[in-house]
Amino acid sequence: MKTFKIKLHKNDKVSVIAGKDKNKTGKILTILVDKNKAKVEGVNMIKRHVKPNPKTQGGIIEQEAFIHLSNLMLICPKCSEPARVSMKILEDGKKVRICKKCGDVIPIVK
Numbered sequence: 618m619k620t621f622k623i624k625l626h627k628n629d630k631v632s633v634i635a636g637k638d639k640n641k642t643g644k645i646l647t648i649l650v651d652k653n654k655a656k657v658e659g660v661n662m663i664k665r666h667v668k669p670n671p672k673t674q675g676g677i678i679e680q681e682a683f684i685h686l687s688n689l690m691l692i693c694p695k696c697s698e699p700a701r702v703s704m705k706i707l708e709d710g711k712k713v714r715i716c717k718k719c720g721d722v723i724p725i726v727k
Contacts, residue, residue, distance in 0.1 A: 623650060623686065624702045624714060628726040631689040632699040633660055638684075642692060646681065654683035695721040 625631065625645060632642045643658040663682045669675030690699040693716040701717040714723040 625686060625691060626725050630692045631657060632692055633688055634690045635688045653686045655686055656681045656683055660684060693719060693723060695719050
């Protein structure tokens with residue numbers, strides 16, 4: 618499987634640009650770097666049948682499934698729209714993300 622440079626990080630606000638959940642937005646919960654997939658809050662919901670165990674009652678639960686990173690687009694905090702992202706190295710050697718629409722630096726939220 619071909620991997621590409623990941624410009625998205627955990628806790629980034631993203632918009633879905635393709636698929637059944639197109640135009641939905643949410644926060645990235647987890648990222649699988651080797652598979653180029655991410656779990657986004659409230660997007661790509663699936664039903665899972667769970668057996669009862671001492672911790673849970675069991676039944677049918679709804680949870681997020683992984684979605685491919687190519688179907689996600691980062692939402693710029695300044696212009697609050699989905700935008701393409703470029704990478705730039707500052708004078709101090711720090712690598713940052715730049716919004717292609719407004720030219721603003723997009724911080725990495727921890």
